[in-house]
Amino acid sequence: MSKKTAAEKIGLFFLAALAVGAAAVFVGPVAHPDAAILLKIRLPRVLAGLLAGASLAGAGALMQGVLRNPLADPYILGTSSGAALGAALALLSGADYGSPLFYVLAACGAFAATAASYLLARTDNRTPAVNLLLSGVIVSAFCGALILLLFALKRDTAFSILIFMMGSITEASRAVLIGAGILFALGMGISFALSRQLDILSLGEEKARTLGVNTEALKLLAFAAGAFLCAAAVGVAGTVGFVGLIVPHVARLLLGPAHGRLSAGAVLLGAAFLTLMDAAARTIAAPAEIPVGVLTSVCGAPFFLWLLRKSKTEYKG
């Protein structure tokens, strides 16, 4: 694929994301066709959707590369649950939603959960796909249980945390958006800078080392970038599943596996996808709202199964 067509495709994604974002502002019944509703409620919500979708897809592309595993995704690896646990701890300790402490703890939780999944799955200097899926499930369940435990102790906030765990784009104050934006920029900045080495890591760690890649440092940096991205996504939308799985795959089909292009495509496509999903989530059962995480999981789980079957025959773990 020549560079020009790739750039054109990325440009198209970008336009599509913008168009979807712009259209989504107007989707749904507008009770009082007021500029105030559009600008103060719909616009921040669309921005939150764009940011969460971009972050999750960016994190997915990164994880799938660094783990050489097309089934990797922040939701499946437990990264999102870790971020949610960190965020929950911050809320319980009295930090404001979207405050620096909130995001710092979310990023720390995400990093710790990813590292835990990875280390649990590691045997003989290899990270087999099956191990990784199992350890991800375990870490996810453990973080989820801890979150429930925390909120069982503080019942008054139990409902909001349930929504949080399902993944839902509702509140997005300026502080929340700015914090997430900073983390997104940091995470993607690192991700783009690592893209050449991530390509090489696809050949396996041993081969990557003979090509001069410091594989341990690379993994550490990539996990950190993934944690920033997940903290951003969890901050604005809670734990939304499968965006990080589906979107990088579609981007890879369209743009090829080289990480520079792939990440750019995934980010734009993810932003468009989640915004679209959120528009659907708030209109399908209006005036009631479906948490957007429910919708993405409904689409994502069958996709994951399909991928698992396919990868069993092609990649042999």
Added chain:
Amino acid sequence: MGPVLKAENLGYSYNGGFALADVSFEISAGEFFGIAGPNGCGKTTLLKLLSGAIAPQSGKILADGTGMATISPRRKAALLAFLPAEMSVPYDFTAREIAVMGRSPGLDWWENYSQEDYDGADGVLRLLGLEHAADKPVNALSSGERRKVFIAQALCQRPKILLLDEPTTHLDIRCQLQTFELLKDFAASRGTAVVVVSHDIGLVARYCGRLLLLKDGRPAALGTARETLAPANLRAVYGVEAETRADSEGGTHLLIKSPCKG
């Protein structure tokens, strides 16, 4: 000028089981060196030791005059290229994308390949007769072509030492000969020390200047093809009756007759 690669009394064992012991040799710049021996003789382990992927438990390796253990990963990658016996690629990278990765050791971590790097990769692909495959995903190529793409990647590294584990598996006979001829030229024209591990002693005998025969982790013979592949050595190492013949151009051909009786 001293040897570009030197092994001194190398020893390595897997959890006390199979052991490689007392392996010493020197390889100079521009030499095409073969390592051969029956299954499980330690060929691949020896090559991994030479690549620095694993560290010897005894003895030492000097690459370009420096102890292998003290060379930084990036300098090692600029000095030495290693092609493992099996390579798998989980995603659909194109042949050009794989080949150009060989240019990576010269770049800083944030840098990307330049047009010159891509042109270089295209040149090497052309040299290997793979220009038609440059834009195709490697996983869509035949296993022989895929093998050649990884040889191209190693050549793109422009190493002083090139280590290849079974470079000609999956290649048909014509490609095997072409590949060995290319490696021999590469050694002669660039002064690269090329070290090949191969099952195919016929090919090794024809193209390698010197070779090391291993049996049960120990060196059985070291020298020119004519010396090492003497009938007595082949009987002892491989258990076959065979002899070498020189052709008019001075090449060594191996004539394998039968397995040894008894």
